[in-house]
Amino acid sequence: MWKKTRDFLDKLTPAQVITSYYLLAVTVSVLLLRLPGVHKPGVKVDFIDTVFTAISAVSVTGLSVVNISETYSVFGYFVIMAILQFGGVGIMAIGTFFWMILGRKIGLRSRKLIMVDHNQFALSGLVHLIREIIKIIFLIELIGALVLGFHFLNYYPSWEDAMLHGLFASISATTNGGMDITGNSLVPYAGDYFVQLINIILITLGAIGFPVLIEVKQYLFRKREEQEIPFRFTLFTKLTTLTFAGLLVVGTIIILVFEFQHYLKGLTWHKSFFYAFFQSATTRSGGLSTMDVSDFSMPTLLVMSLMMFIGASPSSVGGGIRTTTFALNILFVYHFAKGKMDVKIFNRELHHNDIMKSLVITILATIMCFTSVVLISITDSQHELIEIIFEVCSAFGTTGLSMGITAELSDFGKCILMILMFIGRIGLTSFLFIIGGKEQKANYHYPKERVIIG
Amino acid sequence: MWKKTRDFLDKLTPAQVITSYYLLAVTVSVLLLRLPGVHKPGVKVDFIDTVFTAISAVSVTGLSVVNISETYSVFGYFVIMAILQFGGVGIMAIGTFFWMILGRKIGLRSRKLIMVDHNQFALSGLVHLIREIIKIIFLIELIGALVLGFHFLNYYPSWEDAMLHGLFASISATTNGGMDITGNSLVPYAGDYFVQLINIILITLGAIGFPVLIEVKQYLFRKREEQEIPFRFTLFTKLTTLTFAGLLVVGTIIILVFEFQHYLKGLTWHKSFFYAFFQSATTRSGGLSTMDVSDFSMPTLLVMSLMMFIGASPSSVGGGIRTTTFALNILFVYHFAKGKMDVKIFNRELHHNDIMKSLVITILATIMCFTSVVLISITDSQHELIEIIFEVCSAFGTTGLSMGITAELSDFGKCILMILMFIGRIGLTSFLFIIGGKEQKANYHYPKERVIIG
Ligand SMILES: [K+]
């Protein structure tokens, strides 16, 4: 019996493992969210809304059909924090693990051997990695909770309230859960730049990708004798960090320019800057906001939709097509327009397979989101087109920003968003391998370096 | 002097020749449209609107800032018909010529020799090809004009009026010009299925791509002894024809389904069918319509925008990313999802370079249209998002269907549409080579067959 189970597990592809984990997590979450005492006294939640909340929390999206602070009890808050942990950190851990196993420069055959026969090794690797990830993320969350908690003593009368808000805010930001118990996201702290900065840092640490965190840790804690030789960050880390920073800066500038004469009109320069800066940072995958995004003008909403569609780094708590996919697209289009077929960056050359993959993922994601918009515009025709586009991109990017229509959507519309959150979270690459049912045939005969996509 | 000019011409890339021709045609058209007697007595047209009309006619888009029947005299009608000819047929001829020269299975070196030293050969080939194209298109137009002209005797009291309407309608349909002198597109013939069928046939013959017409002609007029061996159509012809037919059928079905309970409610089945069929066919690049498209519901308008974005065949009178680009995208995404990197179809394998090209063109076109929508939504914020999306896709696909906002756009908005019509018409591939300034490095060492893209 145990042998059979192990044989079965051995045959699972990474995509199948991630999907199974996701579906199991959703099931457990639904059960947890139906426990007695989870809701505030007298509150009833429809089953589909519980499922939606569970999927939204497991995929760390944060789109909400209910107001958390009005619906759930303090016990419920803790349940949601737990779900955010195993949704955000769990899937990140599994994704990172498989990337590290598959990313080693070993032949397909020996890799298969490692995966199938030596699964003791793989399992111990997984355990070690998950422990590492949990250690780092918990440390970040703990520091975040303490910093925010002490600061919140300025806002909340009781010690417990301040710490609860600090803890929830820290976990929601670090896992990019995007949920809130203030009842109105971070709008109460719209004038508090300290809270916003801490949130941006926590969101970024969660969304930048776990391989980056590991490498930075290795860089900071390397032994003295190693400090002689220059530390080499991987191409993945350089590319995803640069793209991340680029999107943050460009997003901030675009919001400032587009809203200068509109939402930001008459505000001080620092208030304008922080509105633009925070709303740019949160599109990566955070989903928290310091204002009602539906007050932005059409051009800004379109650009924010695109930025949510791009999403966060691979092997992170975020979704979307991923920063590296976007970077490879831009790099290849640029090189192609100049007549070159090979993409060189940071003294490395990109794999053609990776480029193809990034192009396909982008096109497929575009088709998927377009189809979703069309379908929702059939059943929920009372809503504006931009509202539907924004909500669809938010779900696919597992961002969770909302123009406020999610709760009003038909059950069909909610189902579409749930599917998008699922695919956005596990990544289109994984999703493709579930459908295709086949493992990726990696190509090892180029002297190039691999980059994670989608 | 003549030597110098020839040397200069020899050095031009195909993309530069097409662009030069386009810009020359626009300049001549602007001059022609400012001739005395072109306008109806007492009508004044702004210069930017003349430029817009010229570009719209040269790119055979048909988007209009003025009502042709109210603005231009009969002399003006003939000027417009002439512009549609050298816009539609001229660019198609040059594009086809270069494809045929570059498509021959000869080494890069001997091809360069042909292009540079033996340009006598190339020139005579060009002259022959242009003559061939003009012969076929004129024949189609003549038959169309006579058939429509005689039929229009039912509508117009005088012989001259009927023939003028027949000629203009035939040229507008065959060149996919999409312009009308009825004052209201084909709406007056919304109940006349014969006129609609003839228009669909003419539009299709113009938009299906000239290589297809040549091959069909070769097939029909081959000698008796050749009829023994089965005729082999090229992969390009098979692919573009199948895609064309597929889009027509799928478009018709989608419009029928989406508008069944909306625009088509209460209509007879044949009237419903023809509304759906004609509006599906016209999105390829025709631009004529039998109803006010803005009466369609949101989902239909979104799908029509996508279909216009896809556009017509390469080497045709149409625009967009082109049918083959779309087909290669879908084929590769499908194969990729099944874990295969090679695309086999019709017993042929596609070039990897072509696939890359098709993916890049699609992504670049998407970025371009998205940026255009954002920019227009800044300057023309009084319009609905779907109206802007629809008009942008219509311009890029050189389709010319309109939700009616083109005439109301700001000068900036009109400029964006003019740029889109230009790029859509010459094709993104050509456009890229203008920017990059380099010729495509074709890859000849695969035993595969080439397909034209974008
Ligand atoms: K989120």
Ligand SMILES: [K+]
């Ligand atoms: K047209």
